[in-house]
Amino acid sequence: xxxxxxxxxxxxxxxxxHWLFVPLTLGLSxxxxxxxxxxxKTGDEAWKKITKFWMTIFGINFAIGVATGIILEFExxxxxxxYSWFVGDIFxxxxxxEGLLAFFxxxxxxxxMFFGWEKVSKKFHLAASWLTAIGSNLSALxxxxxxxxxxxxxxxxxxxxxxRNEMTDFAAVALSPTAINKFLHTITEAYVLAALAVLxxxxxxxxxxxxxxxxxxxxxxxxxxxxxxxxMTIYTGDGSAQQVFKTQPVKFASMEALYEGEAGAPLVGFGxxxxxxxxxxxxxPFSVRIAxxxxxxxxxxxxxxxYVPGLKDLIYGNEEHGILSFQEKADKGYVAIQTLKELKEAxxxxxxxxxxxxxxxxxxxxxxxxxxxxxxxxxKGEDPALLLPNVSMTFYSFHLMVILGFWFLLVFLLSLWWGxxxxxxxxKLFLWLLVWTGPLAWVATEMGWITAEVGRQPWxxxxxxxxxxxxxxxxxxxxxxxxxxxxxxxTILAIAELKIMFKQINLGPKDGGQ
Numbered sequence: 001x002x003x004x005x006x007x008x009x010x011x012x013x014x015x016x017x018h019w020l021f022v023p024l025t026l027g028l029s030x031x032x033x034x035x036x037x038x039x040x041k042t043g044d045e046a047w048k049k050i051t052k053f054w055m056t057i058f059g060i061n062f063a064i065g066v067a068t069g070i071i072l073e074f075e076x077x078x079x080x081x082x083y084s085w086f087v088g089d090i091f092x093x094x095x096x097x098e099g100l101l102a103f104f105x106x107x108x109x110x111x112x113m114f115f116g117w118e119k120v121s122k123k124f125h126l127a128a129s130w131l132t133a134i135g136s137n138l139s140a141l142x143x144x145x146x147x148x149x150x151x152x153x154x155x156x157x158x159x160x161x162x163x164r165n166e167m168t169d170f171a172a173v174a175l176s177p178t179a180i181n182k183f184l185h186t187i188t189e190a191y192v193l194a195a196l197a198v199l200x201x202x203x204x205x206x207x208x209x210x211x212x213x214x215x216x217x218x219x220x221x222x223x224x225x226x227x228x229x230x231x232m233t234i235y236t237g238d239g240s241a242q243q244v245f246k247t248q249p250v251k252f253a254s255m256e257a258l259y260e261g262e263a264g265a266p267l268v269g270f271g272x273x274x275x276x277x278x279x280x281x282x283x284x285p286f287s288v289r290i291a292x293x294x295x296x297x298x299x300x301x302x303x304x305x306x307y308v309p310g311l312k313d314l315i316y317g318n319e320e321h322g323i324l325s326f327q328e329k330a331d332k333g334y335v336a337i338q339t340l341k342e343l344k345e346a347x348x349x350x351x352x353x354x355x356x357x358x359x360x361x362x363x364x365x366x367x368x369x370x371x372x373x374x375x376x377x378x379x380k381g382e383d384p385a386l387l388l389p390n391v392s393m394t395f396y397s398f399h400l401m402v403i404l405g406f407w408f409l410l411v412f413l414l415s416l417w418w419g420x421x422x423x424x425x426x427x428k429l430f431l432w433l434l435v436w437t438g439p440l441a442w443v444a445t446e447m448g449w450i451t452a453e454v455g456r457q458p459w460x461x462x463x464x465x466x467x468x469x470x471x472x473x474x475x476x477x478x479x480x481x482x483x484x485x486x487x488x489x490x491t492i493l494a495i496a497e498l499k500i501m502f503k504q505i506n507l508g509p510k511d512g513g514q
Contacts, residue, residue: 006479007079017490021065027194028058029133053509083470088164098142106135148179152247160361185236193441195226200438203431223416245300251455254394259283261310267295281385282311315384326384333377336370375464389457397450404444
């Protein structure tokens with residue numbers, strides 16, 4: 001497992017660093033476009049100065065986000081080559097569209113956005129800013145579609161001759177409920193992060209008595225943009241939770257550390273978990289728990305009396321509710337794996353047997369009975385605990401994200417209200433809260449990704465491929481060396497980016513500003 005663990009660690013490291021930069025650029029791109037729209041509509045030169053300042057902050061983050069993103073895509077080929085083969089054209093198609101359409105779109109218009117101020121008309125420059133923002137967000141769309149397919153594989157057919165999954169329905173892949181909710185939830189949380197960054201920097205200016213007009217106007221735009229963003233994040237979070245309940249029940253139970261399934265399951269508002277019970281994998285009794293009766297059932301199925309399976313149900317099965325046990329799924333998956341092996345042997349030596357076995361992979365009923373659990377076959381005879389994620393990490397990450405989300409909602413409401421009243425400059429304590437809430441936005445968004453990715457372990461493709469079957473045939477020491485090299489490189493890049501950004505913030509608008 002050393003190779004698997006180091007490969008997972010390296011990808012997680014790259015992804016977490018990548019997501020330090022990306023959400024700020026996604027949100028700032030639209031905030032900049034909105035500010036420039038106000039400038040073009042009003043002709044007020046102060047808005048132009050404000051736009052240019054935030055455009056600079058956007059540009060500083062954009063370059064490093066691109067660099068880490070490219071490394072992420074290369075890692076699929078270097079560390080996860082068996083995965084890359086198994087997913088066939090399904091995973092590659094959205095990434096190819098992202099590169100050919102969205103990335104080229106934003107790369108083209110970002111040049112006009114930064115260097116075309118005095119070279120093109122106001123309206124053309126404004127169009128370039130909006131197209132850059134749209135292109136940046138389209139990049140996220142296709143990447144998140146690819147990730148959503150890993151969480152809920154749809155629109156495909158397995159080709160036993162090549163051992164590859166092939167796309168049969170592009171619309172099903174791109175428009176699955178999982179993909180739609182994942183994109184909307186992720187993109188709106190990026191808008192929240194960018195808005196909070198704008199508020200934090202602007203609050204710092206107000207505390208220092210610098211660039212007061214710019215700060216006040218930026219807070220108004222950031223508050224409105226952020227309030228819309230956080231309301232959409234909460235709404236799409238509800239949709240995402242329902243999809244997780246339907247397609248990833250183990251993750252859903254882990255998010256609430258729910259061991260015993262029940263109807264009218266309570267939602268934990270706050271909890272401190274105890275040690276895992278020996279012999280009961282995934283069972284962490286709470287030392288402290290504040291829960292709301294029936295709310296988890298309502299979150300899962302919009303029915304306060306709905307039955308929510310716990311980890312015990314999902315490991316050992318629950319016949320009453322039609323839930324197969326881990327062992328039953330492993331037995332079915334093992335049949336699919338052995339059938340595939342027999343087919344490969346028969347292809348060379350026994351044409352008639354090959355034809356019979358090949359027909360099974362064309363039979364929807366057989367596929368739904370056996371191939372559906374293909375990945376479980378790797379765990380036949382193994383400890384059921386291997387099928388569980390880190391429950392405590394998933395639970396704490398999810399709840400910290402939710403708590404911070406409601407704090408952000410309160411922050412946006414107060415900043416908008418006091419901004420309208422034009423008395424924010426006198427509320428020193430609240431301004432300091434804004435400054436320190438900015439970094440919490442990064443904590444919340446990283447917790448969201450930890451919930452999504454740790455919560456679905458050990459699957460790289462839900463139910464079809466575990467991580468141990470997906471790694472490349474390379475030595476663990478090779479991955480260890482690159483892990484530490486990436487750690488050093490990304491840390492240097494992050495420090496350099498922060499120094500440049502803080503220096504720019506300290507300088508303020510290049511051409512003055514009030």
